[in-house]
Amino acid sequence: MSKAILSIVGQDRPGIVAAVSKVLFEQNCNIENVSQTTLQFVFAGIFIVSMPGDLPVESLHKNLNAEMAPLGLEVHITMLEPAADPVLPSQGEAYIITTKGPDRKGLVAGISEVIARFEGNITNLQAVFKGGDNPGDNIMIYEVDVPPRIDQQALNRELKKRANELKLDIDIQHRNIFEAIHRI
Amino acid sequence: MLTQREILSTLEMLKNEHLDVRTVTLGVNLLDCASHDLGKLKKRIHTRISHFAGNLVSACNHIGEKFGIPVVNKRIAVSPIAAVGAAMSSTQLVDVARVLDEVAAEVDVDFIGGFTALVQKGTARGDMALMEAIPHALAETDRVCASVNVASTKAGINMDAVLLMGKAIKQAAHLTAKNDGIACAKLCVFANIPQDIPFMAGAYLGIGEGEAVINVGVSGPGVVRNAVDRALEADPGLDLGQISDLIKKTAYKVTRVGELIGREVADHLNIRFGVVDLSLAPTPNVGDSVGEIFQSLGLLSIGVPGTTAALALINDAVKKGGAFASSRVGGLSGAFIPVSEDLNISEAVRKGHIGLEKLEAITAVCSVGLDMIALPGDTTAETIAAIIADEMSIGVINNKTTATRLIPVPGKKAGDSAYFGGLLGQSTILPVNNGHNPNPFVRRGGLIPAPIQSLTN
Numbered sequence: 129m130s131k132a133i134l135s136i137v138g139q140d141r142p143g144i145v146a147a148v149s150k151v152l153f154e155q156n157c158n159i160e161n162v163s164q165t166t167l168q169f170v171f172a173g174i175f176i177v178s179m180p181g182d183l184p185v186e187s188l189h190k191n192l193n194a195e196m197a198p199l200g201l202e203v204h205i206t207m208l209e210p211a212a213d214p215v216l217p218s219q220g221e222a223y224i225i226t227t228k229g230p231d232r233k234g235l236v237a238g239i240s241e242v243i244a245r246f247e248g249n250i251t252n253l254q255a256v257f258k259g260g261d262n263p264g265d266n267i268m269i270y271e272v273d274v275p276p277r278i279d280q281q282a283l284n285r286e287l288k289k290r291a292n293e294l295k296l297d298i299d300i301q302h303r304n305i306f307e308a309i310h311r312i
Numbered sequence: 313m314l315t316q317r318e319i320l321s322t323l324e325m326l327k328n329e330h331l332d333v334r335t336v337t338l339g340v341n342l343l344d345c346a347s348h349d350l351g352k353l354k355k356r357i358h359t360r361i362s363h364f365a366g367n368l369v370s371a372c373n374h375i376g377e378k379f380g381i382p383v384v385n386k387r388i389a390v391s392p393i394a395a396v397g398a399a400m401s402s403t404q405l406v407d408v409a410r411v412l413d414e415v416a417a418e419v420d421v422d423f424i425g426g427f428t429a430l431v432q433k434g435t436a437r438g439d440m441a442l443m444e445a446i447p448h449a450l451a452e453t454d455r456v457c458a459s460v461n462v463a464s465t466k467a468g469i470n471m472d473a474v475l476l477m478g479k480a481i482k483q484a485a486h487l488t489a490k491n492d493g494i495a496c497a498k499l500c501v502f503a504n505i506p507q508d509i510p511f512m513a514g515a516y517l518g519i520g521e522g523e524a525v526i527n528v529g530v531s532g533p534g535v536v537r538n539a540v541d542r543a544l545e546a547d548p549g550l551d552l553g554q555i556s557d558l559i560k561k562t563a564y565k566v567t568r569v570g571e572l573i574g575r576e577v578a579d580h581l582n583i584r585f586g587v588v589d590l591s592l593a594p595t596p597n598v599g600d601s602v603g604e605i606f607q608s609l610g611l612l613s614i615g616v617p618g619t620t621a622a623l624a625l626i627n628d629a630v631k632k633g634g635a636f637a638s639s640r641v642g643g644l645s646g647a648f649i650p651v652s653e654d655l656n657i658s659e660a661v662r663k664g665h666i667g668l669e670k671l672e673a674i675t676a677v678c679s680v681g682l683d684m685i686a687l688p689g690d691t692t693a694e695t696i697a698a699i700i701a702d703e704m705s706i707g708v709i710n711n712k713t714t715a716t717r718l719i720p721v722p723g724k725k726a727g728d729s730a731y732f733g734g735l736l737g738q739s740t741i742l743p744v745n746n747g748h749n750p751n752p753f754v755r756r757g758g759l760i761p762a763p764i765q766s767l768t769n
Contacts, residue, residue, distance in 0.1 A: 226319060252313050269319050284377075299323055301380035303314070308572040309325075309565045310318040 131160070131208040132177050132185060134192070138201030140171035148175065151195050155188055156180045171201070176208065220278065222251070222303040225270040225287065229296035231257050236268065239298075242290050246283045248272040271303065326381060330534035330600040331566060333573045334593050335385040336372050337510035339517035339525040339586065340364050342391045342426075348399045354411045357396070361388065361412075364524050364583070365419040371580045375573055383573065385735075388416060389515035389527075390426030398438030402445040409449035409456045416455040423498075425515035427458035430505070432467040433759070435476075443473070446480050450495035451487035457513035463503035463704040465711045469760040471701065477501050478697030478754070481718060485689070489722035492730045496719040497652075497684065501700050503707030503714050509643040510589050514715060525586035526578040527643065530570030531593040533602045536562050536630075540608040555609065556629045563590060563633030571638040589643025590634030591679060592626070594654040596737035602626075602647055603656025614649075614657055615666025623647060624677040644713060646679025652732055652739035653684050662740040668699075669745070676706050681714040686730040686741045689722040694751035695744060696720060701754060709763050 136148055145164070152159060157177045164173035179188060185205060192203045227239060236255065243250060251271045258265035274280060284300050291298035325331040345356035365388055372383040390396070390412070397408050409427055416424040427449060429439040446458050460477055463469040485493030500513045507518020510529040517525070539562040544550060550558075570588040578585035594602045606614040609622050627646045635641050649671070651657050660666045668685070675681045681703050687696070700716050707714030721730045726743035 224314065224319060226323060254316055256316075267316075267320070269314075269316060271314065280378075299326075299380055302378045305379040305381065305569070305572060306314050306318050306322050308568045309322055310314075 129178050129181060132179055132188070133206050133208050134175040134177055135204045136171070136173045136175070136196065136201055138171060138196075138199070140166050140169050141199065144171055144199065144201060145173070147195050147199060148173070148192065151192050152177060155183060155191055157183070157188065220274045220276040221280070223272050223274055224301050224303055224306060225272060226299045227268045227291060227296040229266060229294065231266045232294070235266075235294055235296065238290050238294050239268065239270065239287070242283070242286050243270065243272055246274065246278050246286070248274045248278070248283070325532070325535050325565070328599075329532065329538045330595075330597065331381070331532045331569065332530075333376070333381055333383045333528060333570055334531035335387050335510050335529040336368070336383050336574065336577050337387040337389050337515055337527045337529065338365055338368050338583070339389045339508070339521055339527060340391075341517055341521070341523050342393075342396045343519075346396050346398065350400065350404050350407060353397060353400070354408060357408065357411050358415050361390070361415045362419065365415075365421065367581060369420045371577050375576045375580060378576070379573065381569055381573060383577075385423070386421045387510070387512060387515065388419075388421050388424040388426075389510070389517050390424065391517050391519070392428040392430060393426055394429035394436075394439045394442040395519070397442070398436070400438070400441060402441040405442055405445035406448045406452065409445065409453050412456050413453035421455070423455050423457050423512045423515075425457040425459065425512050426517060427456050428460065428516040430461045431470050431473045432461055432464040433470065435470065435473055443476050443480060446499060447483035447487055447495065450484050450498050457498045457515065459500045459502055459505065459514045459516060461502045461505040462700070463708050464762075465504060465708050466762055466766045467759075468762040469503070469701065469704050469708055471754065471760055472757040474501075474701050474704065475694070475697045475754055475757060477700060478693040478695075481696050482693045482720060485720045485722055492686075492721045492724070492732060493689075493719045494732050494736070497717065497732050497736050500715045500717050501704075503704040504712060505715070506643055506713055508587050508589075510587075511591065511593060511644065513717060514644075521586070522584060524583045526574055526581065526583050527586040527589065528570045528574035528577075529589045529591060529593060529643065530566050531591070531595075531600075532562075532566035533592045533594045533605060534599045535566055536592060536626075537599075537601070537605045537608050540605065544608070552625060556625050559626060559629035560633035563592075563630040564637045566590070567634040567637035567641075571640075585640065587640045587642030588634070588638045590630060590637070590641055590645045591643065592630055592647045594648060594650065594657075595735055596653055596655050598655060601654050601656040602649060603654050603660060607656070613660045613663065613665040615660050615670050619666070619670065620674050620677055623649075623674050627678045644679040648680050648683065649674065649678055650680070650683040650717070650737075651685050651742075652730070652737040653735060655737070658737065658739040661742060668742050672702060672706070675703060675714055676710060679713065681707070682716045682718060684732075684736065684739065685716075685718050686739045687718055687720045687744055688725045688741055688747060689720055690725070691720045691744050691747040692749075692751070694754050695747045695749070698751050698754045699744070705760075709765075711765060
């Protein structure tokens, strides 16, 4: 048994998951985990798949391509090696960083640079850029795990400084407030 | 994974709808500070409060920043000073008030409550000394708040105390005449006072509440009002049952904030968490008004026919939503209608939409009473006592809390403006029905007996 990561990208339409899973079934593979997103009508899906030992990965790729290319979808496949140094779930705190402001180049780069500098791990990112100056149209929401040894105050200061440079409104809040208000 | 809607609606509540933690109130027990020696008493009080409250403000600010929700006020509530200082004279108790004021300023809280006496069935020596000390104590300090419980459903109404309070209020107003009688804004007279209100001026640490406790008052009349507006925009045909449901859900969210912040502050300070008071408490800021909710519901203004029904709906929905949000709900927990503190309500007074009689009527269905009411300066002490007696009866008969915070503004008459400043706001002075006439009824004194519904055993 070996594991592969399969990514499927292309124009969204009904039948994509059906097509992928049909091929995987026919090739005797098992889907272990799958996650999909749609952004502006583009479908992107990641499948973690366990393959029978005697199946060459190139053969699986060829079969998938044959099924998906006519539907206008690209297939990438890589073997999943056990990670040498896996990123373990952090023992730290989960923060939500939300920015709003006029659209311009470098917003995601700017904010994520600060997060990376403080060893934060972005566990989820939602961003909507409708363009233009209306702040409500350009929102980024980062869910970030901050390791416990990090100085939260310093991180907040740097984030606010960067947001200022990028002309963004920024809010940094611990995740629990959103859960407390919206989840029973 | 949180949805975009959850995150953005929370931010909207914080930034544009005035959602905040209105107060974190630290209760501190002073009973074992009692002494016959004034010097010892003062020192022990000072040490005890400093010990518990030293980190209160910084803890609140830290937690507030962690969650992005401001803790607007940090306050202290102490054991009733009439008990702590039972051996003191009234002059000595004014001195005690000064110590409370000093230590409050040192730890940087904005109010300290607990200059309190509980006299529902009778007045002991220490209680009398405190009631006599109140006018000077409040006139000569900034942060001290006083309360006197003159009635309860179990005990009845102590009319002697009611008359004394009428006189104390007049005297307190006289002593602060230059500031429109502002000392009276720090004094509440209660029926059925709760032991754990985080809000001022009624906050005190009840007997049996332990060594120290953190109580939280949230607030979000703006959040409720905006939720109603949004829902009605999407569906103008909503009926009152559906609106009640909506207010209930919104009150849930607001209370959850208080619960979370309160527990975190309590944890941080290693002090027991007490209760969330889920009251809708307004401020004089635009958009932070309870009065506006009435307008959103479809009334021209608070005060017009339909007001009592609307308030009954709001008060009940807030209680239901809040009760589900937290297992530790206490204090007043309902809708506040402080006239000068709510921009919309003081406007309604100015325009003549609401008067003293309607305000009294609606206290039967909300959780406070006649709150922050500016009266003509020449209203007699007896009349003030009679207004208090009326309000106490509503509480006693209906087994609920009612209170009065009345301010006779020296030198001003009905229709004039009174200005108290800051959170205490400003208001037009309300006319009082036959306010100058003598009131032999009130002068009779004695105890109006406990009603039959007090026989619950």
